[in-house]
Each structure stands twice: as structure tokens, then as C-alpha cells.
Amino acid sequence: MSKRKIAVVITARPSYSRVKTVLSAIDQHPDLELQLIVAASALLDRYGSAVNYIEKDGFIISAKVFNVLEGENLTAAAKTTGIGILELSTVFDNLKPDIVVTVADRFETMATAIAASYMNIPLAHIQGGEVTGNIDEKVRHAITKLSDYHFVASESAKERVIKLGENPDFIFNTGCPSIDIASKINSIKGLNFNPYQKYGGVGGEPDLANGFLVVMQHPVTTEYQNSRKHIEETLKAVNEMNMPTLWFWPNVDAGADGTSTGIRAFREHNKLTNVHFFKNMESSDFLILLNNAKALIGNSSVGIRECAYLGVPVVNVGSRQNKRDRGNNVIDVDYTKDEIIEAINTIIKNGKPQISSIYGGGSAGLTIAELLVKVPLQFHKTIMY
Numbered sequence: 200m201s202k203r204k205i206a207v208v209i210t211a212r213p214s215y216s217r218v219k220t221v222l223s224a225i226d227q228h229p230d231l232e233l234q235l236i237v238a239a240s241a242l243l244d245r246y247g248s249a250v251n252y253i254e255k256d257g258f259i260i261s262a263k264v265f266n267v268l269e270g271e272n273l274t275a276a277a278k279t280t281g282i283g284i285l286e287l288s289t290v291f292d293n294l295k296p297d298i299v300v301t302v303a304d305r306f307e308t309m310a311t312a313i314a315a316s317y318m319n320i321p322l323a324h325i326q327g328g329e330v331t332g333n334i335d336e337k338v339r340h341a342i343t344k345l346s347d348y349h350f351v352a353s354e355s356a357k358e359r360v361i362k363l364g365e366n367p368d369f370i371f372n373t374g375c376p377s378i379d380i381a382s383k384i385n386s387i388k389g390l391n392f393n394p395y396q397k398y399g400g401v402g403g404e405p406d407l408a409n410g411f412l413v414v415m416q417h418p419v420t421t422e423y424q425n426s427r428k429h430i431e432e433t434l435k436a437v438n439e440m441n442m443p444t445l446w447f448w449p450n451v452d453a454g455a456d457g458t459s460t461g462i463r464a465f466r467e468h469n470k471l472t473n474v475h476f477f478k479n480m481e482s483s484d485f486l487i488l489l490n491n492a493k494a495l496i497g498n499s500s501v502g503i504r505e506c507a508y509l510g511v512p513v514v515n516v517g518s519r520q521n522k523r524d525r526g527n528n529v530i531d532v533d534y535t536k537d538e539i540i541e542a543i544n545t546i547i548k549n550g551k552p553q554i555s556s557i558y559g560g561g562s563a564g565l566t567i568a569e570l571l572v573k574v575p576l577q578f579h580k581t582i583m584y
Contacts, residue, residue: 202229202230202231203231203232203298203571203572204231204295204297205231205234205296205298205300206235206261206291206294206296206300207221207234207300207302208236208238208299208300208301208308208311209235209236209249209253210239210240210241210283210302210305210307210308210311211239211450212240212241212479213303213305213450213499214302214303214305214308215249215252215253215482216377216482216485217302217325217326217376217377218300218302218564219380219482219564220376220379220380220564220565221325221563222564223564224567226258228569228572230572231568231572233258234296235253235260236263236287237249237260237262237263238264238265238266239264239266239267239279239307239451240307240450240451241253242263242264243267244478245448248478248479250263255481261290262290262294264283264286265286266279266286266307266310267279271451271452271453271454271455272423272453273420273423273453279306279310280306280307280309281310282310283309283310283311284310287310287315288317288318296320298320298322298323298348298574298576299311299315299321300322300323300324300325301315301322301323301324301342302324303325304331304335304336304339304342305338305452306420306452308338308342309338309341309342312341312342312345313345316345319578320578321347321574321576321577321578322346322347322578323346323348323349324342324345326350326351326356326375327343327360328349328351328353328355328356328357328358328360329351329359329523329524330359330522330523331519331522335420340363343363344365347577347580348371348570349365349369349371350570351370351371351372351373352375352559353374353375353557353558353559354372355524356372356524371566371570373559373563373566373570374558374560374562375558375559375563376567377505378505378508378556378558378559378561379563379564380483380505381486381508382561383483384483384486384487384490385490385509387487387490389491390407390487390488390491391487392487394407394445394480394484394488395475398477398479398480398484400475400477400478401475402446402466402471402474402475402476403471403473403474403475405443405473406443407443407445409443410492411443411444411445411492411493412437412440412442412443412444412445412492412493412494412543413444413445413446413447413488413492413494414433414437414444414445414496415446415447415497415498415499415501416496416497416499417452417455417458417498417499417519418449418450418454418455419454419498419517420453421518422517422518423452423453424454425454425457426455426456426457426461427458427460427461428534429517429534430458431461431465432516432534432535432536433497433516433534434461434462434465436496436539436543437473437474437496438469438471439540440540442493444473444475445474445477445488446475446476447476447478447479447480448476448478486505486509489501489505490509490511492511493512493543493546494514494543495512495514496513496514496539498515498516498519502520502529503515503524503525503529504558506529507526507555508526508554508556508558510528510551510552510553510554511551512530512549512551513528513530514530514542515529515530515531515532516534517532517533517534524557524558526552526553526557528552530542530546
């Protein structure tokens with residue numbers, strides 16, 4: 200029996216960390232052949248060059264798709280999706296995969312889903328069925344309807360996919376693959392690398408020995424015109440707290456130019472000697488960093504997923520993670536300096552929260568690989584209910 204060819208499309212920095220263990224499990228499985236496609240912002244230096252980490256980890260890339268249109272606004276996002284459909288269609292035609300795997304809810308993943316669906320290639324979706332209350336939710340649910348197999352990360356997500364009319368026989372609560380990495384680093388005590396020496400970046404180099412904050416805040420696509428105003432409130436809070444802070448650059452989403460401009464302008468008018476800025480970091484190192492931080496501030500889903508498992512306190516700013524399942528590690532605040540500062544002070548006072556396995560226990564990658572071997576190859580379905 201020939202190996203099943205599994206094409207996995209990585210379109211952004213977070214997508215790789217989400218499915219790294221899935222890629223490894225597919226690559227090592229005797230009955231599967233990994234066809235890794237790297238596209239969109241995952242190829243671009245300004246967003247952290249995720250492709251460099253992919254290659255460093257030893258994965259062979261079958262195709263690269265350069266489809267990001269400059270602009271960082273809604274029109275650019277829509278056109279980038281369109282270019283992605285055109286380019287990925289050619290890649291799929293050349294590689295002829297048995298199954299295509301797409302990840303989560305970013306606008307570039309819609310291109311993967313549309314191209315595979317129109318080419319009658321069975322489509323598997325990781326992290327469907329979740330809610331956030333912005334454009335990502337529309338994209339995620341649309342990809343669910345285009346997908347044939349659903350590898351969801353929680354029970355409530357599974358129930359939601361069933362309510363969307365999908366066949367329960369092809370909905371699997373595998374947990375989130377990102378928790379696989381978190382489970383491996385959970386036993387590491389202390390910060391076992393120097394982030395300044397290993398990853399460069401810019402800004403001050405504050406002493407991390409007595410604790411530090413991590414910030415990762417992306418623009419919200421439905422509020423992208425306010426992205427600069429939003430990031431300025433977080434900057435003011437971090438500046439006033441004056442704690443050692445490691446800050447990560449935003450994603451390519453609409454409004455990223457406002458977020459970036461806000462950071463640069465604030466740096467010009469404030470010394471920010473307590474803050475160091477990074478573009479990207481290996482997923483395991485990033486989680487080690489988080490596990491040793493006093494708190495994560497911002498609106499990244501890592502605060503909802505991995506931080507829940509690790510018991511890392513999170514100040515979740517704004518609406519980007521609205522309604523998403525969470526543990527008891529999260530304090531939700533509005534885009535205001537005073538609320539952010541109050542939440543940070545509460546976290547410092549209370550310390551680490553109880554850990555939660557709401558997104559799985561660390562075996563998602565292996566589970567998904569086994570399912571990709573077993574599921575029947577199908578690309579046609581009808582609404583169940």
C-alpha cells in the first residue's frame with residue numbers, strides 16, 4: 200500500500216507553532232508522506248521568518264507560496280486570499296495530495312480551503328468550532344463547512360461543529376497540538392537560555408532574574424482603524440509599570456501598520472529601557488519564556504491555550520479572544536491603561552493560577568497523524584441536520 204500524501208499548509212508564524220507536533224508525527228509515520236507548503240507571512244522577514252525555524256527543525260519544504268500583498272488593511276487581506284487560491288491551486292495540482300490540512304482561522308487559510316475544495320481534495324481542519332467574535336470566526340466556520348474532517352481542540356468546539364451540521368463520525372476532539380509542546384517544556388525549571396543573545400531584537404536589555412512580563416498584542420481586524428490607539432494604551436501601562444518586559448511584534452493582520460507605527464512612535468518619545476522587542480522565537484523557547492514570566496499581556500490565543508495548560512497568568516486586552524473557552528488564568532480588560540495596570544498588579548499579588556487541560560493533555564500530534572491514516576478519503580458531503 201502506498202503512503203498517503205498529506206499536504207499541510209503553513210501560512211503564518213502562529214500556524215507553525217500550532218501544528219509542529221502534527222508535522223513531526225506525519226513525517227515519522229510509516230504510512231504517511233508529508234508535503235509541507237509554506238506560504239504568506241511565514242516566508243517574510245518582517246513577520247519573523249517562520250520558514251527559517253521550519254527548515255532549522257529539519258522539515259523538507261515541498262513548495263513555497265509568496266502571496267502577501269502589502270498594505271496591512273482589509274483590501275490587502277482580501278487580495279492576498281485571492282492570490283493564495285491561484286497559487287495553491289497550482290501547488291496542489293503538482294503535488295497531488297490525498298488530504299490537505301489547514302490550520303485555524305487566519306484569512307490565508309481560507310485560500311487553502313477553497314483551493315482544495317474546488318479541486319475535490321479531502322480537507323482536514325485543525326482548531327475548528329471555536330468562537331472569538333470577529334472576522335476570524337466567520338473564516339473559521341466557513342472553513343468548517345468546506346472541510347471533510349475536523350480535528351477540534353475542546354469539547355465545546357466539537358459540539359459547535361456538530362451544530363453546524365457536520366457528521367459526528369468525522370469530528371474528533373484531539374486537543375490542541377500546541378499543548379504537546381507545552382507538556383514537554385513544563386518540567387524545565389527556570390529560563391535556560393539568554394533571549395537577547397539567541398534572538399537579538401532591539402531595545403533595552405533589562406535584568407530578567409527577578410521576573411518579567413511578556414507582551415504579544417495583535418490588531419483586531421474588525422477594529423483595525425483603532426489599532427494604534429489600542430497599542431498605545433498597552434504601551435503606556437507597560438511604561439508606567441516599569442517592569443522588565445519582552446515584547447513580540449504583531450501578525451500581518453489588517454491594522455498591523457497602525458500597531459507597528461504606534462510602537463515606533465512611542466519608542467521615540469519614551470526611553471522604554473525596561474522593554475526589549477523581538478520579531479519571533481522558536482516555539483519551545485517562547486513557551487519556556489512564558490512559563491517563567493509574571494504574566495502575558497495582550498490578545499494572543501497563546502494566552503488562552505498554552506498559558507492555561509502551563510498556569511501562566513494572562514491580561515487579555517480587548518475583544519480578539521471574546522467568547523473563546525478559557526481556564527481561570529485570564530483577566531479580561533478593555534483597551535485602557537488603568538485596567539491593564541490594575542490587572543497586572545492583581546496577578547503579581549495572586550501568583551500563578553491552577554493549570555487547566557481544557558485544550559488537551561499533550562498527545563494531539565500523534566492522534567491526528569493516526570486519524571489521517573484511517574479516515575476514508577472523501578470530498579463530498581451533505582448537511583446532517
